[in-house]
Amino acid sequence: xxxxxxxVEPAPTRLAVLVAVARRGLxxxxxxxxxxxxxxxxxxxxxxxxxxFTVALVWSxxxxxxxxxxxxxxxxxxxxxxxxxxARTIVAVASGSTFVYFLQPAxxxxxxxxxxxxxxxxxxxxxxxxxxxxxxxxxxxxxxxxVVGLFKALTYLWAGVNFATAATNLVLLETLSLNTFVAVKxxxxxxxxxxxxxxxxxxxxxxxxxxxxxxxxxxHALMAALATPPPRR
Numbered sequence: 001x002x003x004x005x006x007x008v009e010p011a012p013t014r015l016a017v018l019v020a021v022a023r024r025g026l027x028x029x030x031x032x033x034x035x036x037x038x039x040x041x042x043x044x045x046x047x048x049x050x051x052x053f054t055v056a057l058v059w060s061x062x063x064x065x066x067x068x069x070x071x072x073x074x075x076x077x078x079x080x081x082x083x084x085x086x087a088r089t090i091v092a093v094a095s096g097s098t099f100v101y102f103l104q105p106a107x108x109x110x111x112x113x114x115x116x117x118x119x120x121x122x123x124x125x126x127x128x129x130x131x132x133x134x135x136x137x138x139x140x141x142x143x144x145x146x147v148v149g150l151f152k153a154l155t156y157l158w159a160g161v162n163f164a165t166a167a168t169n170l171v172l173l174e175t176l177s178l179n180t181f182v183a184v185k186x187x188x189x190x191x192x193x194x195x196x197x198x199x200x201x202x203x204x205x206x207x208x209x210x211x212x213x214x215x216x217x218x219x220h221a222l223m224a225a226l227a228t229p230p231p232r233r
Contacts, residue, residue: 032081106169113162125155
């Protein structure tokens with residue numbers, strides 16, 4: 001009797017990986033950045049700057065408290081966004097200047113670009129620290145030379161993204177009215193970010209193929225890990 005050969009599972013496409021990463025990471029991005037931005041813009045338009053400051057802070061720290069109280073994992077992105085929002089609000093209230101409130105994110109974004117760049121120079125690429133919320137890797141896989149090289153390249157990429165976003169926001173802040181600036185800033189920021197995400201996923205898929213994590217002969221463990229919800233911790 002002839003042995004039955006099991007069919008070879010097709011390798012996942014870039015689109016499949018992008019969808020899997022989006023399912024895992026997009027809720028964190030929406031919670032940490034999109035919702036506060038939408039709330040801020042809505043309250044700024046309807047009730048003014050003070051209400052906008054308050055509601056954005058309440059949402060951000062409410063999200064952290066809710067996760068802590070329910071024993072759920074607090075994403076690093078949410079913590080970073082909340083700390084940045086708090087610093088911006090304190091300085092804006094102390095200075096009495098709305099312009100300062102919107103100037104700070106550009107300066108903070110530039111600083112984050114420098115942090116990304118510096119993390120590579122000291123041998124601890126920041127992307128390696130943030131990657132777990134989007135694509136969980138075992139320590140063995142994370143230590144592979146190809147994956148280490150990917151982390152370095154992506155950290156350089158996101159340093160550039162932060163620098164580009166900061167420069168764009170500074171130009172918009174100088175040339176547009178407040179309400180128009182908030183809307184255009186959000187759209188331009190997402191445009192830059194989405195383009196960087198596509199590049200990130202493409203580079204990650206290419207590295208995964210080279211490392212045998214996906215494709216013929218692999219056990220597709222990476223896709224299985226992406227499909228698994230983050231642990232409740």
